[in-house]
Amino acid sequence: MKALAAHRLQADMPDLKSVLARRVTVLGSTGSIGVSTLDVIDHARQHYGADALPVEALTAQSNVGALAAQARKVQPKIAVIGDEKLYLQLKDALSGTGIEVAAGRGAVIAAAARPSEVVMVAIMGAAALEPALAAVARGATVALANKECVVAAGTVFHRAVVKSNAAVIPVDSEHNAIFQVFRAADVDEVERVTLTASGGPFRDWTRERMRLATPEQAVAHPNWSMGAKISVDSATLMNKGLELIEAHFLFALPPEKLAAVVHPQSIVHCLVSYADGSTLAHLSAPDMRTPIAHALAWPRRISSPSRRLDLPAAAQLTFQEPDHRRFRCLGLALDCLNRGGLAPTILNAANEIAVAAFLNRQIGFLDIPRVVETTLDESAGANVEAESLDGVLAADARARELAGNVCRRMMT
Numbered sequence: 001m002k003a004l005a006a007h008r009l010q011a012d013m014p015d016l017k018s019v020l021a022r023r024v025t026v027l028g029s030t031g032s033i034g035v036s037t038l039d040v041i042d043h044a045r046q047h048y049g050a051d052a053l054p055v056e057a058l059t060a061q062s063n064v065g066a067l068a069a070q071a072r073k074v075q076p077k078i079a080v081i082g083d084e085k086l087y088l089q090l091k092d093a094l095s096g097t098g099i100e101v102a103a104g105r106g107a108v109i110a111a112a113a114r115p116s117e118v119v120m121v122a123i124m125g126a127a128a129l130e131p132a133l134a135a136v137a138r139g140a141t142v143a144l145a146n147k148e149c150v151v152a153a154g155t156v157f158h159r160a161v162v163k164s165n166a167a168v169i170p171v172d173s174e175h176n177a178i179f180q181v182f183r184a185a186d187v188d189e190v191e192r193v194t195l196t197a198s199g200g201p202f203r204d205w206t207r208e209r210m211r212l213a214t215p216e217q218a219v220a221h222p223n224w225s226m227g228a229k230i231s232v233d234s235a236t237l238m239n240k241g242l243e244l245i246e247a248h249f250l251f252a253l254p255p256e257k258l259a260a261v262v263h264p265q266s267i268v269h270c271l272v273s274y275a276d277g278s279t280l281a282h283l284s285a286p287d288m289r290t291p292i293a294h295a296l297a298w299p300r301r302i303s304s305p306s307r308r309l310d311l312p313a314a315a316q317l318t319f320q321e322p323d324h325r326r327f328r329c330l331g332l333a334l335d336c337l338n339r340g341g342l343a344p345t346i347l348n349a350a351n352e353i354a355v356a357a358f359l360n361r362q363i364g365f366l367d368i369p370r371v372v373e374t375t376l377d378e379s380a381g382a383n384v385e386a387e388s389l390d391g392v393l394a395a396d397a398r399a400r401e402l403a404g405n406v407c408r409r410m411m412t
Helices: 016-020 032-048 064-074 084-093 105-113 126-137 154-164 173-181 184-189 228-236 238-251 289-297 328-339 343-359 367-378 389-411
Strands: 024-027 055-060 078-081 100-103 118-121 141-144 167-170 190-197 258-262 268-274 279-283
Touching: 016 032, 024 032, 024 105, 024 126, 032 055, 032 064, 032 118, 032 289, 055 064, 055 105, 064 078, 064 084, 078 084, 078 105, 084 100, 100 105, 105 126, 118 126, 118 289, 126 141, 126 154, 126 343, 126 389, 141 289, 154 238, 154 389, 167 173, 167 238, 167 289, 173 190, 173 238, 173 268, 173 279, 173 289, 184 190, 190 238, 228 238, 228 343, 228 367, 238 258, 238 328, 238 343, 238 367, 328 343, 328 367, 343 367, 343 389, 367 389
Parallel strands: 024 055, 024 118, 055 078, 078 100, 118 141, 141 167, 190 258
Antiparallel strands: 190 268, 268 279
16 A cells, blocks of 8 residues: 555655645635634745735635635635535625635535645544545645544545545644655655654543543643544544554554654654664644644745744653553554454544534543444444445444444433
């Protein structure tokens, strides 16, 4: 299997002018990654000129007010709201701007298919699958900030990237770090790739204390500003498990060459250990605008507004093994990585349902891994490889239904 990350090789180094002329589409522009992407674009326009990184399309699911404000500021050709009921509200908000307006799931997918050079996939969850594949199909450079495209549909996504010769640039801080220090063509020289995890807000909590954890406590990440779902995933360490599965597909690494370590300071984002005893690390301040700027400008680099690394202020960098007993989700993800087939798809779907139930106060924090594990145990065909997107979506839907039933059993 070839590495997914940057499947299309960069034959020539483009000049900075051509990089800054790239049209950008932002899918999920009102979420944390989307907002940070527009912050990087705004900084580039202040630094390099008002025409830098023109925006082709912005999409959001339901935050129509924020989408309209973003569109008025960055002037995309089209703004799309996923919720069709909000079409007239968006149209009224952008009346007289000359910006095209559309609504609905199909319109989001169509926006991804528009002729921009770079597509930032910042839609969270399995909802990103079809739009991301639409961008891949036309050979775009896909800045991938969504785990589910690779975790839930790794084989299908990989096949589409190879067919279209699209370039995939990972935006997750850990995978972007690997991308910057890892030579995918020399995978045999690599002994281990280690992803770092902050450990989340419950890193030092006992299981007894975690049993009573509230959604507010779970989303209070100590280092990163993220959405609620991904913050809970960080608290359970499921986020790190999903990232290990993602790294397997992005860099064509076998499971035995992947590892995770808890690094509370979130300054070292990955370590790549080579056969000669060398270990290369990527360091930066915990600010998502750093990997976003890298992805938008690849293979060049542009100025970004991200925080700069201050090692003396950090004082110390510490590392420790993750506790698989307290953080069962990490072990479940590793099991699914080794099983392959549709197991990661089921894992991801069940986790989304369980996290939503926890955020809605329907189940407890420690019930999240129980829901996921029970769903995996009760799912048929987990070891079967999906041959198409339809197969992935069908497995995803079945797993969601089953996980919902498991949650309801726990609530009674």
